[in-house]
Amino acid sequence: MTDIVIVGAGPAGLFAAKEIAENSDLSVRIIEKGKSISERKCPATETGECIECEPCDVMHGVGGTGGMSDGTLNLHPKIGGDLTKFVDRRMAYDLIEEIDATFQKHGASKKIYGENTVEADRLARKAAAADVKFIPIRQRHMGSENLPKIISSFRKYLEGKGVQFQVNSEVEEIQPDGAFIQGKKLESKYVLATPGRSGAVWLAKQAQKRGLDISHGAIDVGVRVEVPSIVMEPIIEVSRDPKFHIRPESFDDFVRTFCTNHEGFVVEERYESYVGVNGHALKSEKSENTNFAFLSRVTLTEPVTNTTAYGESIGSLATTIGGGRPVVQRLGDLRRGQRSTSSRIKRGHVDPTLKSVTPGDISMALPGRIVTNLQEGLDQLDKIIPGVASNSTLLYAPEVKLYAMQIGVDENFETDIDNFFVAGDGAGLSRDIVNAGATGILAARGIIKKEKGQA
Incomplete structure (x- = not known):
C-alpha cells in the first residue's frame, strides 16, 4: 500500500x-x-x-x-x-x-521573451486597429x-x-x-x-x-497554420508565442492563436479515436517555416452539452477524410472551394514540414461555421502580420483541444x-x-x- x-x-x-x-x-x-x-x-x-x-x-x-x-x-x-x-x-x-x-x-534556458514593453505596446495598438486583441506575456522557451x-x-x-x-x-x-x-x-x-x-x-x-x-465547457477546434518564417519574424521579435484574440465578423465567435513554433515543425499527434496535429520547435534544428495553432471556440447548450464527444467526432471525421493521416490544404485552395493536391502544394511557396499528410479539403472535415471563423480570422490577422493569409499558407487539420x-x-x-x-x-x-x-x-x-x- x-x-x-x-x-x-x-x-x-x-x-x-x-x-x-x-x-x-x-x-x-x-x-x-x-x-x-x-x-x-x-x-x-x-x-x-x-x-x-x-x-x-x-x-x-x-x-x-x-x-x-x-x-x-x-x-x-x-x-x-x-x-x-x-x-x-x-x-x-x-x-x-x-x-x-x-x-x-x-x-531550462535562462532566456526570457516578451520583456520589450515598448514594442509590445506598439504591436497592441496595431492589433487594436484591426479589431484584434494582443496579449503581451513573459515566456520561457x-x-x-x-x-x-x-x-x-x-x-x-x-x-x-x-x-x-x-x-x-x-x-x-x-x-x-x-x-x-x-x-x-x-x-x-x-x-x-x-x-x-x-x-x-x-x-x-x-x-x-x-x-x-x-x-462540459468550451473546446477549441481548428487548424495548424504554417507560413514562411520571414512572415512571422517581426512578431516573434516582440513575443515568441504571440497571443491574438479575434472575433470574426460573421458569427462573432472567439478565435485565437496558440502555440507558435518559430522555425519549427508541424508534427502528428495520435489519440485513441483520431489523428491530429501539433507543433514543436527545436533549439538545435531549424526549418524555414513557422507554425501556430489557429483555433475557434466551441460551446454547446441543452439538450446536447458534451463538447468532448463533439470534438472527438470532428477529429474522427477529419481522420477518415485524411485516410488515417492529417489533412493539409493551401488557404488559396480553400478560398476557391477546391481540394489541394500534391502538385498544387508544390507550386506554392511553403514546403510542408509534416510529410505524412493527405492533401485535401478541410471544409469536408471541419464544420462550416468553424471554417468561416478561421478564414475571416486569418484575414484580420493578415492586417497585423502581412503574408499570414497568403494563398500559399498551409492549413493542417484537425487540431482539437479537448479540455472541455x-x-x-x-x-x-x-x-x-x-x-x-x-x-x-x-x-x-x-x-x-x-x-x-x-x-x-x-x-x-x-x-x-x-x-x-x-x-
Whole structure:
C-alpha cells in the first residue's frame, strides 16, 4: 500500500509529487500509461527513432503532452487557464515563479521573451486597429529536444526524494482507496488523478461512473497554420508565442492563436479515436517555416452539452477524410472551394514540414461555421502580420483541444468523493504546462492539509 497514488506523469502529476515529497512524509507512486515507441517519435534524434538514450523517460509518457511540445512556459496566470479562479493574484504569481524556477533548475534556458514593453505596446495598438486583441506575456522557451533531458532530471530528483514511478501501466479504474491496474488493485489512502489532456475522456468516464459533478465547457477546434518564417519574424521579435484574440465578423465567435513554433515543425499527434496535429520547435534544428495553432471556440447548450464527444467526432471525421493521416490544404485552395493536391502544394511557396499528410479539403472535415471563423480570422490577422493569409499558407487539420470537461472540486481540489483529488488539463482545470503544474501543487497542498486534519 502507498499513501498517495497519482494517475498521470504530466506537469500536474510531477509538481504534485514534488510538493508532497518536499513537504510531508507521505509515500507517493505515480502511475503512467505512456505510449509505445511507434506512437511517439523521439525528439532527441533527427530521424525520430529511439536510440535508447537516457531521455527516453519521455517515451514512456513522463512529462505528458507538455513533455512532447516545444516547451514554452507562459508566465502569466490567465494564459493556459486562469489561476486566479483558485488563488489570489499574488499567490498565482508565486506558483508561476516556483514552476519556472524548477524547470530552470533542471536545465531550462535562462532566456526570457516578451520583456520589450515598448514594442509590445506598439504591436497592441496595431492589433487594436484591426479589431484584434494582443496579449503581451513573459515566456520561457525550453525547446523540444531539451525537454527529454529536463524531464529526466526532474524525474531523478523526485526518485531521490522517494517518489516511485510505474510506467507503461494503464489504470483501468479509479476507486477512492486505490486504482485497478491490469486487474490488480493498488491500494492507497489518497488518489490524485492528473491524466492530462489525452486522458480527459477516460477521466470523464471515471467521474460519471462515480457520480461526480461534471460540467462540459468550451473546446477549441481548428487548424495548424504554417507560413514562411520571414512572415512571422517581426512578431516573434516582440513575443515568441504571440497571443491574438479575434472575433470574426460573421458569427462573432472567439478565435485565437496558440502555440507558435518559430522555425519549427508541424508534427502528428495520435489519440485513441483520431489523428491530429501539433507543433514543436527545436533549439538545435531549424526549418524555414513557422507554425501556430489557429483555433475557434466551441460551446454547446441543452439538450446536447458534451463538447468532448463533439470534438472527438470532428477529429474522427477529419481522420477518415485524411485516410488515417492529417489533412493539409493551401488557404488559396480553400478560398476557391477546391481540394489541394500534391502538385498544387508544390507550386506554392511553403514546403510542408509534416510529410505524412493527405492533401485535401478541410471544409469536408471541419464544420462550416468553424471554417468561416478561421478564414475571416486569418484575414484580420493578415492586417497585423502581412503574408499570414497568403494563398500559399498551409492549413493542417484537425487540431482539437479537448479540455472541455471540468470536474467539480472544492478549494483543496478534492472531489465530492472523500480522498479523491484531481488536477491539470484532463480535469478541465488548466490548459498548459504552467497552469497544470500549479493546479498539481494546489491539489498536493490540499492532500497534505487533509492529512494534517486541517481540511
